[in-house]
Amino acid sequence: FDTTNRDKFRPLYHHTPLYGWMNDANGLVYKDGEYHLYFQYNPYGSVWGNMHWGHSVSRDLVHWEHLPVALARDTMGHIFSGSSVVDLANTAGYGDGTIVSFYTSASDRNGQIECMAYSKDNGRTFTKYEKNPVLTPFDGLKDFRDPKVFWYEPQQKWVMIVSADKEMRFFSSKDLKDWTYMSAFGKGYGMQPSQFECPDMVQLAVDGDGNHKKWALIVNINPGCLFGGSATQYFIGDFDGTNFTCDTKPEVVKWMDWGKDHYATVCFSNTGERVIAVPWMSNWQYANIIPTQQYRSANALPRELTMYSEGKDIYMAVNPVKELEALRKETKEIPAFTVDNGKEFTIETLFDGGDGAFEMNIDLTTNADCSGFKLMNSKGEYIDIYLDMKDGKLVMDRVHSGIVDFGKNAIPHEKEAHDNRVKNSINYVDDFALATWGPLSKDKQHRLQLFVDKCSIEIFLDGGKVAMTNLVFPNEPYNSLSFYSRNGSTKVNACKLYALGL
Ligand code: FRU
CATH class of the missing domain: 2.115.10.20 (Glycosyl hydrolase domain; family 43)
Incomplete structure (x- = not known):
């Protein structure tokens, strides 16, 4: 069929x-x-x-x-x-x-x-x-x-x-x-x-x-x-x-x-x-x-x-695995830039007709308390990824990432499973919140390698010392990126983007 x-x-x-x-x-x-x-x-x-x-x-x-x-x-x-x-x-x-x-x-x-x-x-x-x-x-x-x-x-x-x-x-x-x-x-x-x-x-x-x-x-x-x-x-x-x-x-x-x-x-x-x-x-x-x-x-x-x-x-x-490099189609390189305290640096369009399947490699050095970026779509949905340098943690926050209450979209016989879970007080929004790891060091270059594919984000930090894999369900593909820095500045030494396709 x-x-x-x-x-x-x-x-x-x-x-x-x-x-x-x-x-x-x-x-x-x-x-x-x-x-x-x-x-x-x-x-x-x-x-x-x-x-x-x-x-x-x-x-x-x-x-x-x-x-x-x-x-x-x-x-x-x-x-x-x-x-x-x-x-x-x-x-x-x-x-x-x-x-x-x-x-x-x-x-x-x-x-x-x-x-x-x-x-x-x-x-x-x-x-x-x-x-x-x-x-x-x-x-x-x-x-x-x-x-x-x-x-x-x-x-x-x-x-x-x-x-x-x-x-x-x-x-x-x-x-x-x-x-x-x-x-x-x-x-x-x-x-x-x-x-x-x-x-x-x-x-x-x-x-x-x-x-x-x-x-x-x-x-x-x-x-x-x-x-x-x-x-x-x-x-x-x-x-x-x-x-x-x-x-x-x-x-x-x-x-x-x-x-x-x-x-x-x-x-x-x-x-x-x-x-x-x-x-x-x-x-x-x-x-x-x-x-x-x-x-x-x-x-x-x-x-x-x-x-x-x-x-x-x-x-x-x-x-x-290195075989994944064969997926790289279009390459975009953003020249090095610095994001000062309280400021933002936004890339409005990652890819023309972006379909939510790409890789990003980001090298950054920071003396800030928090260095991060939001990966966004035009519906205002975003995934917030940051290095919390005070606690020495990598964080991926998917609370605003798109559909987080799966029950609303569940087909009828699944609605029951969802309602039972709510009854048993599993709150989807809360358990969709944060993922963390530490420690990280200030003034040392950190590398984030990210793979985005329609409904997933995988991050590999500093040569795979941390891997973090999360599902996200944005109503429209993410296609813009906004860096920010709090209590200090963040230097993005390299930012390489690849559109991926089979
Ligand atoms: C793990 C698991 C296994 C089991 C299988 C059944 O996800 O529970 O222990 O063999 O799934 O589908």
Whole structure:
């Protein structure tokens, strides 16, 4: 049937399903020049339900081709989130280089159990393993899902991490079919209390030093986001093949993204030294009622993860993949300028016929208390982004960004969901407010890289030390920019704009 786009908020260069509902990225795997993006998918409507694995494929992480459903819901239940590996050494016996995927079968009857499927045609179609499930919770745990499988080279074995309520459980296997319990990590760690979901674990060189590698255990939590709802945290530590041990005290929280619309983030397998993550760009607080209809939810931009040290601590830097530079169409450079205390510097028109799909790179130095800019449309809607130098925070305020009360635009059966939320006193305007991070330093140059695409803003600050991803629904695309400075002056050393298109 006709899948021509009917939603004005559909992003131009972010991956979305052609129609229907999407949540988590699943089974991300690279093989023979193709990046496979499977995803939690409901082909029967634009709200959560009837979970399948949808499938898209890309050769460059930028242009995506939509393919038929890869794993359909069956009599064992929903096909929930999971991962894929390339079985290079044929450990499972389906042939060298077979893609083998793991997912959770979820039903009231069986609970949440881990299943396997394999593909002999480069990830197009899958055969479900005849002896599924391969793993069930030994203690009957209700929340036991989202298996992440990876090869642990030093001990020539597979490791599976399963999110188990408020911890992660680790299992091992030689053949991908028989799994043995090894250990658990997470009780009392990080943001509390939250449900652990969608694990991943990657090893990275710290500060580019191949002799100093650390593991990052990525844990998606819901709720737990600083500003409500869903978010992604990570723990840095060591893994000896059996146990993960965390470098920091249990109460230390490291966020992979400081915005409200970054969730279920997991990484591609089989990409060698490169670690590439793909987030789902929404939040369970309102994902089902955002103002689109033909489809719901996009993925945030693919991000490359690296590790750096700061003092005694180690963090991940999160940057958009360099392949995205291919999207740059028209370039505009604004000569350097200074904004004095209380003054503004406005660029009336960013792009002729601006369609709300662009990138901005801003380098600034400030001695002010607050340096920022408003990204605006002609309806007076704006998003306010600033460096609060007093508190050392990056802030994105979307209170005036456009449609913030999704309920008003919800189609009738969703109105009920919205009204229930209001009854339960979740105030959309409040929880749409601020996202912050610190510290920042005065008189040091800071770089903000921003990606705007119809209904989303992603910021990467200072080489990915902070990533912040938020949805916005302006009634008209933003197409002007106004810088301001409070209690001091702001020097914009460089401001480069790129219109983006596929
Ligand atoms: C995370 C999640 C997963 C689950 C899936 C179901 O967003 O709740 O834990 O597998 O969504 O769609």
